[in-house]
Amino acid sequence: MTANMSRNHHWVPQCYLKGFTKGRSKKSTLYVTDFEVGRQFSSVPRNVAAGRDFNRVDIDGIPPDYVESGIAVFEGKLDKALERICREREIKGSEDLNLVLNLIALLAVRNPGMRENVRHSHEQVMKRVMDLTLATKERYESSFAKAARAGALNAEDILPYERMREFIDRGEYTISVSTTHHVGQELKLVDAILPLLGQRNWLLTRALPATGGFVTSDHPVILQWADRPMTGGLGGPGFALRGTEVLFTVAHDLALIGTFEGPDGVVHADEKQVALMNGVILGNWQRQVYARDDRFRYRMQDGEIRRGADALRHLGTWSR
Template sequence: MGRKAKHHYIPKCYLKEFTIGGEDTSPFWCVPINNNTPFQTSPNDACAKRDYYTVQHSNSLIVEDWYAEEIEPKIKKGILHIKEHSSLPPKEEMPYLFLLLATLYLRVPSFRNLIESPLKRTREITNSIAQDIKIRNKSEFEYDQTDIIMSELRLIDTVQTCLSNKYFQLHVIDDTKSNVVTSDSPFILSHPNSSNGYCFGLNTPMVEICVPITKHAIIIARNEKITEGSFKATEQLIGLTNTKVILSADRFFYSTNSEILLVNDNLSTHKHKISTKKDVTPA
């Protein structure tokens, strides 16, 4: 057997909940945000990159294996409860949901780029200065993929703790003809002042977290107190979530159906056709 080189940055156990068949091989629509032609793929081949979690270690797959063997089983429990009971997990099982959300927030390429950007800029400045001035500790400004992955791992507990202090709502879609989409960056942070270049983070007042959990379930979380529990998702919330997911996607978004709900600037809903082909069929 060859070395496991294709690493998922979003777990297959999450992605398969947006297919019809609900399996790793079940198809769903993959829509490039650069307006290229949509195509059908499966969780096996979505949100994965070659050697994404390969590190400098005697076991180069130690992080990839840890995610697969230690983290994904816990994530599955959180998804399964929501899927089977259409409710938030009980208090003792909420850490499974926090872990899922932390995974969707931290592991995606867009967040890795966020970590790497200042490191890359610092290295560029150091290399530029070194052309004229001898820098004795120049090597200390170097980094590799292992360093970035270690930063990600150190943040997992911090993000989970942060999430545990928020108020949560689960919005369930009971119309089988409607579905929410997901993407390669499905953890969405929004803020009323974001259009003005306002910088915000997980603990910023008035920030809202919106994450599609399955094709029929949406998580909303806020720092300010809101009525927690499970609610029927409105058509407007479905359309707004889909619009947010698409606008926040890095390269692709994924949908069970070829027709999805979106919202206009005035938040009125309309249906958008991804493709003129028929919907994907169960695996």
């Protein structure tokens, strides 16, 4: 790995986060509410929603930062598009909209919480497989002997059935999934989601002055049923399903709502509408919520409009 290779990889791009700062720059600060550690503080975009080697791939013949470098090129174009959108408070061209939709697709599938869900799913499957393999000594020995003949492992490395049974029964292990696998699956999901986003009608929502503006989070793409009472018993919404909406805050004063049936165009949101959108976002973070300052408004199910400074006290801390 070369000395100048970036190791701090953002799953929420800095060029997007700076749209929620006062100066719209990487050096301007965000107001961060961290529900995991129970703190509210100011931070520059570089220091949030990032992890070491989050996009690193380990594939023969391909540089480890291949994906991160490609994302950086995309973010360079996206940064200019977001600057135009924020300045003009509208999305004028199809190219700028396409860049924003690519961002939404990426953000919908790439974050540590999603990766942990994938890892946990793999772990449950593997544990079930091991339980079946260890159902009898004969099945165990036959399965691993077959794997050794196929070259998947060395015969001398196979543990005796009794030791393996004891190890599995203790449950003192976890199944890991490589970052390379995560990245590959995420890029496939982006390819699947992006055309579905392009089929939606997008309503650009402008926050009126004195509303406190929109917030975002480390899990900023909201996919929900457009008719919220439908949620009880229909299962989770999907990007291809009609009757759903995608909510995405583009910047401090702009948000997008994408539906198959609804209108496109531009509307304005008053304090109650902005607070309602922010309340949805505050119900979908992985760990942190980002805003311009502590004066943003949000509204939860009780209908009361509250200020951002009260969010931690009102909603409490959260731990995995």
